[in-house]
Amino acid sequence: MTNPPPSTPTTAEPAIVQTIRQRTSWRAYTGEPLGDATLEQLRTAIAELETPFGNEPRFEILITAESGSIDLRGMATYGVLRNPPAFLAGAIAPGPHALEDFAFAFESIVLRATELGLGTCWIAGSFSRSRFSRALRLGVDELLPAISPLGQPTSERGLRDRLMRFSGGSQNRKPWSELFFDGDIAQPLTEAKAGQAYATALEMVRLGPSARNRQPWRIVRSDDGKHFDLYVFRESGLLTRVQPGGIDMARLDAGIALCHFERTARALGLPGEWRADEAPAGKVPEAFEFIASWQIA
Numbered sequence: 001m002t003n004p005p006p007s008t009p010t011t012a013e014p015a016i017v018q019t020i021r022q023r024t025s026w027r028a029y030t031g032e033p034l035g036d037a038t039l040e041q042l043r044t045a046i047a048e049l050e051t052p053f054g055n056e057p058r059f060e061i062l063i064t065a066e067s068g069s070i071d072l073r074g075m076a077t078y079g080v081l082r083n084p085p086a087f088l089a090g091a092i093a094p095g096p097h098a099l100e101d102f103a104f105a106f107e108s109i110v111l112r113a114t115e116l117g118l119g120t121c122w123i124a125g126s127f128s129r130s131r132f133s134r135a136l137r138l139g140v141d142e143l144l145p146a147i148s149p150l151g152q153p154t155s156e157r158g159l160r161d162r163l164m165r166f167s168g169g170s171q172n173r174k175p176w177s178e179l180f181f182d183g184d185i186a187q188p189l190t191e192a193k194a195g196q197a198y199a200t201a202l203e204m205v206r207l208g209p210s211a212r213n214r215q216p217w218r219i220v221r222s223d224d225g226k227h228f229d230l231y232v233f234r235e236s237g238l239l240t241r242v243q244p245g246g247i248d249m250a251r252l253d254a255g256i257a258l259c260h261f262e263r264t265a266r267a268l269g270l271p272g273e274w275r276a277d278e279a280p281a282g283k284v285p286e287a288f289e290f291i292a293s294w295q296i297a
């Protein structure tokens, strides 16, 4: 075997890492319908979903033009979205870690859609829950945490999208030093200390989408480096807890972090799993809410 030329990286980034880097929220669409092959690939991804804590969300692809008496255009998302030909919508029964499981699965579909060249945007606040509940035939015992448009993105962002991205600082992410810690929060976990593979998994958490781009995730490496404990930190206190539709956005953000970390770890061959049943060993402020620990197998 000949050696690769020097300009070729020897360890290519796994596809999932490229997809996570590529995803951004997109709010304007050409309106072109999703092709049958694309729909089929999305439905396959939905059928193969797994969740870390065993809750079972259900998902549907709603075609805007076929939504009949339930108008899913324009004001169904308060004018935030332009022309999406379809939506991903999902429901889950409330229960322990239900929102994290929902978000883990929803983000997996979002990433699959990104791979297929589609635009997406997590929408958990700015949409008509009543219209989408009817379209999804939501049960009395189910929550409807979020929807996302699915479709061909326009070649340039719409004005509204640009304004929302600007006001929310969507491109920005907090630095490592505010998000990742080693043992206790006085010790930042640097990329060098984490090692290349775990640094990549953590970086994928950092690049994840979050409601209002608040980035509530905090990760503390504990137990002599064998655990990565995920917490959420709600910067503006109680206000962020009360959410439209009774949905706790920080827990959705946490589920996205679980998804990005696990998918990256698996792609890099790092063995482990999420456990939520053991109190973590790291010392953290009281305001940190424990979600789950990645325990290295």
Ligand SMILES: Cc1cc2nc3c(=O)[nH]c(=O)nc-3n(C[C@H](O)[C@H](O)[C@H](O)COP(=O)(O)O)c2cc1C
Pocket (backbone or CB within 6 Å): 023, 024, 025, 026, 080, 121, 122, 123, 124, 125, 126, 127, 164, 168, 169, 170, 171, 208, 209, 210, 211, 212, 213, 249, 252, 253, 256
């Ligand atoms: C749980 C969650 C809820 C969100 N809700 C909305 C929403 O209601 N309306 C909206 O326009 N964007 C919403 N977003 C998109 C975020 O504003 C966006 O992900 C963030 O600003 C980062 O930008 P990016 O996704 O382009 O990286 C939501 C994102 C998440 C993760």
